[in-house]
Amino acid sequence: xxxxxxxxxxxxxxxxxxxxxxxxxxxxxxxxxxxxxxxxxxxxxxxxxxxxxxxxxxxxxxxxxxxxxxxxxxxxxxxxxxxxxxxxxxxxxxxxxxxxxxxxxxxxxxxxxxxxxxxxxxxxxxxxxxxxxxxxxxxxxxxxxxxxxxxxxxxxxxxxxxxxxxxxxxxxxxxxxxxxxxxxxxxxxxxxxxxxxxxxxxxxxxxxxxxxxxxxxxxxxxxxxxxxxxxxxxxxxxxxxxxxxxxxxxxxxxxxxxxxxxxxxxxxxxxxxxxxxxxxxxxxxxxxxxxxxx
Amino acid sequence: xxxxxxxxxxxxxxxxxxxxxxxxxxxxxxxxxxxxxxxxxxxxxxxxxxxxxxxxxxxxxxxxxxxxxxxxxxxxxxxxxxxxxxxxxxxxxxxxxxxxxxxxxxxxxxxxxxxxxxxxxxxxxxxxxxxxxxxxxxxxxxxxxxxxxxxxxxxxxxxxxxxxxxxxxxxxxxxxxxxxxxxxxxxxxxxxxxxxxxxxxxxxxxxxxxxxxxxxxxxxxxxxxxxxxxxxxxxxxxxxxxxxxxxxxxxxxxxxxxxxxxxxxxxxxxxxxxxxxxxxxxxxxxxxxxxxxxxxxxxxxxxxxxxxxxxxxxxxxxxxxxxxxxxxxxxxxxxxxxxxxxxxxxxxxxxxxxxxxxxxxxxxxxxxxxxxxxxxxxxxxxxxxxxxxxxxxxxxxxxxxxxxxxxxxxxxxxxxxxxxxxxxxxxxxxxxxxxxxxx
Numbered sequence: 037x038x039x040x041x042x043x044x045x046x047x048x049x050x051x052x053x054x055x056x057x058x059x060x061x062x063x064x065x066x067x068x069x070x071x072x073x074x075x076x077x078x079x080x081x082x083x084x085x086x087x088x089x090x091x092x093x094x095x096x097x098x099x100x101x102x103x104x105x106x107x108x109x110x111x112x113x114x115x116x117x118x119x120x121x122x123x124x125x126x127x128x129x130x131x132x133x134x135x136x137x138x139x140x141x142x143x144x145x146x147x148x149x150x151x152x153x154x155x156x157x158x159x160x161x162x163x164x165x166x167x168x169x170x171x172x173x174x175x176x177x178x179x180x181x182x183x184x185x186x187x188x189x190x191x192x193x194x195x196x197x198x199x200x201x202x203x204x205x206x207x208x209x210x211x212x213x214x215x216x217x218x219x220x221x222x223x224x225x226x227x228x229x230x231x232x233x234x235x236x237x238x239x240x241x242x243x244x245x246x247x248x249x250x251x252x253x254x255x256x257x258x259x260x261x262x263x264x265x266x267x268x269x270x271x272x273x274x275x276x277x278x279x280x281x282x283x284x285x286x287x288x289x290x291x292x293x294x295x296x297x298x299x300x301x302x303x304x305x306x307x308x309x310x311x312x313x314x315x316x317x318x319x320x321x322x323x324x325x326x327x328x329x330x
Numbered sequence: 331x332x333x334x335x336x337x338x339x340x341x342x343x344x345x346x347x348x349x350x351x352x353x354x355x356x357x358x359x360x361x362x363x364x365x366x367x368x369x370x371x372x373x374x375x376x377x378x379x380x381x382x383x384x385x386x387x388x389x390x391x392x393x394x395x396x397x398x399x400x401x402x403x404x405x406x407x408x409x410x411x412x413x414x415x416x417x418x419x420x421x422x423x424x425x426x427x428x429x430x431x432x433x434x435x436x437x438x439x440x441x442x443x444x445x446x447x448x449x450x451x452x453x454x455x456x457x458x459x460x461x462x463x464x465x466x467x468x469x470x471x472x473x474x475x476x477x478x479x480x481x482x483x484x485x486x487x488x489x490x491x492x493x494x495x496x497x498x499x500x501x502x503x504x505x506x507x508x509x510x511x512x513x514x515x516x517x518x519x520x521x522x523x524x525x526x527x528x529x530x531x532x533x534x535x536x537x538x539x540x541x542x543x544x545x546x547x548x549x550x551x552x553x554x555x556x557x558x559x560x561x562x563x564x565x566x567x568x569x570x571x572x573x574x575x576x577x578x579x580x581x582x583x584x585x586x587x588x589x590x591x592x593x594x595x596x597x598x599x600x601x602x603x604x605x606x607x608x609x610x611x612x613x614x615x616x617x618x619x620x621x622x623x624x625x626x627x628x629x630x631x632x633x634x635x636x637x638x639x640x641x642x643x644x645x646x647x648x649x650x651x652x653x654x655x656x657x658x659x660x661x662x663x664x665x666x667x668x669x670x671x672x673x674x675x676x677x678x679x680x681x682x683x684x685x686x687x688x689x690x691x692x693x694x695x696x697x698x699x700x701x702x703x704x705x706x707x708x709x710x711x712x713x714x715x716x717x718x719x720x721x722x723x724x725x726x727x728x729x730x731x732x733x734x735x736x737x738x739x740x741x742x743x744x745x746x747x748x749x750x751x752x753x754x755x756x757x758x759x760x761x762x763x764x765x766x767x768x769x
Contacts (some may be wrong), residue, residue, distance in 0.1 A: 279738045
């Protein structure tokens, strides 16, 4: 690989150029992260008058807490659910657009729109659609004999947040799949067709394997999205309920810290989340990027 | 026309000048919708009544958001002068001695006339320290009452003028309404924790916690897993399965009011302060008011209900001149005229005896039957240690625990006894945490 090298005559200049970015990283990332780390070893009242250093007590309590185990499990189910649903739906849509000869661009544009919707707005919209009292979907489901109520049923609630969180991520995945599909040489697909392979066979033996780099990349991105970017969706729809059944880790940090004012435990949870992000990033760069060919 | 225009222009020019000379007092509140509009009207009335101070109301969202927002602001040195904190935050605020400027002291220091005896005892008792000193300024206190749909009652062949008094009657009436097809559901309820557990306990004179429901010390423990509460929660589960009761969601129960407004549920239990919203939304039907139902086989029931709502806490760290403005504003706020207006508009309790008397002499209660239900209910009997209120640390989370365990009960995961035992166990752990962080 070729590398471009710029020679700086002045020793100070490169640092000066880096300074704005470094300042932003320090102020908005390193400093709060350090604060969270420090806070996770403290026990403090809400106003910060009585502070005590308690070593690992916050962590010990956290890992012994069945509610935290529940939250971990909920997060696993939720993020895999979101990743699976949004990937499959996006792939189907991308394949459909790929086969469309006319107006493919129009469809693409329309399908990308939801990505521009803010998560909180998306959450409110799904909340309306699925509202047990005034929503249209429970009304239609009732005609099919299903009594939808995400206030009582943890399964309904989980389905709701997965759909609401996946919806806008589908647009994002769709774009990547469309690009991935365009990169597959037509000659390969045509050769297979001439050899007598049907559309399904062609998809599973040629298209899907060639898409695997895109799919792996999106899988990690989607899991990270579901774990860390879906706060607004949860907050607008179920608020972690019923009975903690949609209380994912990120939401629990907010609930314990901001609503419950248990700052020590909330900080400890943030530190655990930080560790998870680091692990996921390492997996993506060290493992997936090396094995998957682009 | 020209004259008005000239006046308006002069006013516009004059306004910024006078505003600069005024001392600003910031008030963070949690009143949205109709109540928020009324609150701003009251503040505007105060700002026009004098030109020395200007109160700036800032809407900060829900009660928990307002409270945590103010605490975060305090830690950053950006706190408002006045913050509205709901009753379950009282324990946290009282423990924060350095952050709070007690109202009785503020009034003393500012030399404002202030007579705690003018306030309703049931309201003041909730917010006083052990020596009887008022720590925060009562503003909006309410108590849960029963709303019912008179039209649906009539359609079902029931007497629309008679509200159910006991839980047995609630069940009977609900079933009649459902069978007759007048409405698909009997009742719904906002604030499950506050209405169907805390007030249920007080209303039946059952202890909520030890040490006088926590008033007498941080070392308190919850006890609301007694037979009366267990029986009621068993019934709630059964009623939900039968369709008599529909759950409106955790915390305030956002889905409960639409069920009542849409005439899906014939009865609705919620704060007396929901009255403004009910009157606004019940366009197609007549609303009746009643006291909370009780179990007639429990001795001592009905006792009296307890309040909820919020008080105004003054935060420390501002200039003396600004605190004078706060004291002056509090005097305006608790004047009989302002209180009576606020109470009659919103359904919150009048916090002073004078405001209640004023309403009586205006003939308000005679003209608007049902508006005094809340006052009669809260003063029905002299409060006992079980019914004067509650004061626990970390109670915001305890309320969440109550909602969660109630949801476990409704989804069939736990029996009533198991759910309430779990509330007590998890709640006590939270109260111990609070004790540890505050001692």
